[in-house]
Amino acid sequence: MTYVVTENCIRCKYTDCVEVCPVDCFYVGETMLVINPDECIDCGVCEPECPADAIKAETEPGMAGWKAFNAKYAALWPNIAEKTDPAADAAAWDGRDGKLIEVFGAADPAAA
Numbered sequence: 001m002t003y004v005v006t007e008n009c010i011r012c013k014y015t016d017c018v019e020v021c022p023v024d025c026f027y028v029g030e031t032m033l034v035i036n037p038d039e040c041i042d043c044g045v046c047e048p049e050c051p052a053d054a055i056k057a058e059t060e061p062g063m064a065g066w067k068a069f070n071a072k073y074a075a076l077w078p079n080i081a082e083k084t085d086p087a088a089d090a091a092a093w094d095g096r097d098g099k100l101i102e103v104f105g106a107a108d109p110a111a112a
């Protein structure tokens with residue numbers, strides 16, 4: 001079991017999540033973070049910390065594609081264990097529809 005980072009992290013990147021993770025399993029790309037599903041211990045403490053409500057349990061509906069997305073990019077991006085400044089225009093992007101296709105060019109996270 002794991003938690004996953006989903007679409008609303010894109011271009012918000014608040015990074016409150018990394019501060020509470022006991023196993024430092026967040027990885028950082030240019031526009032968002034992901035969780036390594038093989039390292040996450042399913043403690044759930046990061047979920048309520050995200051101001052963008054972007055972290056979900058993999059057991060929630062529709063999360064299979066996001067789990068694949070998190071696994072793919074966790075293997076490609078560097079680890080992040082300390083909070084950084086959010087994206088400069090985070091407030092403008094928070095809650096916006098269509099961020100996955102706009103930034104990653106795919107409608108389905110499993111294909112991104």
Ligand code: SF4
Nearest residue numbers: 021040041043044046
């Ligand atoms: Fe880290 Fe726990 Fe969140 Fe998994 S659920 S990413 S172990 S804080």
Ligand code: F3S
Nearest residue numbers: 009014015016017050
């Ligand atoms: Fe992203 Fe939320 Fe963490 S916006 S960086 S998942 S606090």
